[in-house]
Amino acid sequence: MKRSAGAAAFLGLAFGAVAGLLWPTDPPAVARSGGVTRFGQVARSLSQEERERSVERKIGALEHPVRDRQLPPDVILRALDIQPGMTVVDIGAGTGRLSLPIARALNGRGRVFATDVDDRLVPVLRDRAAAQGLEVLQAVHVQPGFDPFYRDKQFDRVVMCSVFEYLQSPSAFFEALRPSLRPGSGRLAILQGHTRARYFPTDFDGTFRRAPLLAQGDGSPVLRRMPPNLRAHLRRVPVDLPVDATLAADLAVAFERMLADPLLVSDLLWHDDPALGLGRTWLRSIAADDRALLAWIHVHFDDTHLWQGPSQPQTQAEREAVRTAVWTALSPYFSDTLPREIFARGIYLSPAGIVRRMQAAGYRLDSTVQALEGHDFLLFSRAAN
Ligand SMILES: C[S@@+](CC[C@H](N)C(=O)[O-])C[C@H]1O[C@@H](n2cnc3c(N)ncnc32)[C@H](O)[C@@H]1O
Numbered sequence: 001m002k003r004s005a006g007a008a009a010f011l012g013l014a015f016g017a018v019a020g021l022l023w024p025t026d027p028p029a030v031a032r033s034g035g036v037t038r039f040g041q042v043a044r045s046l047s048q049e050e051r052e053r054s055v056e057r058k059i060g061a062l063e064h065p066v067r068d069r070q071l072p073p074d075v076i077l078r079a080l081d082i083q084p085g086m087t088v089v090d091i092g093a094g095t096g097r098l099s100l101p102i103a104r105a106l107n108g109r110g111r112v113f114a115t116d117v118d119d120r121l122v123p124v125l126r127d128r129a130a131a132q133g134l135e136v137l138q139a140v141h142v143q144p145g146f147d148p149f150y151r152d153k154q155f156d157r158v159v160m161c162s163v164f165e166y167l168q169s170p171s172a173f174f175e176a177l178r179p180s181l182r183p184g185s186g187r188l189a190i191l192q193g194h195t196r197a198r199y200f201p202t203d204f205d206g207t208f209r210r211a212p213l214l215a216q217g218d219g220s221p222v223l224r225r226m227p228p229n230l231r232a233h234l235r236r237v238p239v240d241l242p243v244d245a246t247l248a249a250d251l252a253v254a255f256e257r258m259l260a261d262p263l264l265v266s267d268l269l270w271h272d273d274p275a276l277g278l279g280r281t282w283l284r285s286i287a288a289d290d291r292a293l294l295a296w297i298h299v300h301f302d303d304t305h306l307w308q309g310p311s312q313p314q315t316q317a318e319r320e321a322v323r324t325a326v327w328t329a330l331s332p333y334f335s336d337t338l339p340r341e342i343f344a345r346g347i348y349l350s351p352a353g354i355v356r357r358m359q360a361a362g363y364r365l366d367s368t369v370q371a372l373e374g375h376d377f378l379l380f381s382r383a384a385n
Pocket of ligand 1: 095096
């Protein structure tokens with residue numbers, strides 16, 4: 001189930017070999033304006049999106065059945081080797097996907113602190129723990145950044161699932177946290193969704209911008225690529241209501257299929273949509289932010305932005321390259337800020353990027369757990385002083 005730390009760098013493939021082509025080196029840590037790091041920009045835009053989302057929708061996304069499949073608690077708890085008597089902290093616990101099963105596994109002995117910056121979620125988790133008689137679970141509201149709550153504690157396990165990208169400065173956060181991880185036996189687990197270009201049903205109930213897509217009408221390159229019954233279903237659901245699980249699953253399949261279609265990039269580039277700012281605008285936004293990605297697009301697509309490979313990409317590297325390009329081109333349908341996020345995610349949220357940051361903050365990669373579909377799972381311990 002585990003593999004060696006040496007192989008971890010290999011996991012940098014999370015964003016595909018393409019990431020290496022696109023971003024051969026780290027970007028400048030500090031953006032040109034305002035002195036904010038790129039990672040900080042991503043964290044800020046994500047946190048902003050979260051605040052704007054109703055708590056019901058946030059809970060719905062966190063508890064989506066896809067995540068039940070991707071994050072089976074028994075597998076995760078086994079890898080974490082949770083034992084009664086331990087002190088555990090689940091940072092960014094959300095609705096308790098991991099802290100509730102951890103609390104049950106403690107079997108009345110030990111403690112699990114479930115922290116979150118979202119003061120709407122903390123009482124939800126508190127109530128759930130009380131309803132299930134889990135007195136070992138303590139839900140704690142913390143401030144973004146390093147909250148003094150973590151200071152002067154000794155955690156046997158630190159767990160962080162899908163939170164890394166919210167930290168404005170992960171290196172500073174983990175460096176400050178380091179003294180609170182028990183030396184020797186203490187383990188810090190980072191679970192993070194793959195940054196490969198792909199779609200999950202959960203992508204369609206949150207930030208998916210249906211209104212501008214539907215407004216494009218039948219000529220839309222995206223709508224044209226959907227099966228007619230799916231298009232009709234999409235049109236039937238009022239745009240201010242969340243899509244249901246069946247529609248979300250069907251959309252994920254349809255969009256996933258589109259990722260293999262290199263002509264979609266050209267179609268999107270030529271499809272002018274002033275309302276959404278599609279057309280070439282996404283290319284401009286990349287150009288402003290990421291010249292390496294722009295250069296890569298020019299290598300793979302000719303100057304009229306047409307795919308210049310064979311009718312279908314042949315090699316694995318070509319397929320990955322096309323998926324990344326299509327995914328980037330589709331990103332304005334999901335969020336204004338996505339092109340920037342992709343840039344940062346490709347570097348920072350690849351396992352290799354996480355490992356690099358953790359090493360800089362004084363941790364050692366202990367092992368990588370290979371048991372989860374759709375998620376990387378890295379276990380760290382404190383590096384010797
Ligand atoms: C994507 S959710 C993941 C929740 C849970 N870990 C799970 O996997 O179901 C990220 C959570 O981290 C919280 N969060 C963001 N920044 C945080 C920080 N600095 N400290 C603690 N929680 C944070 C958010 O409010 C959100 O509830």
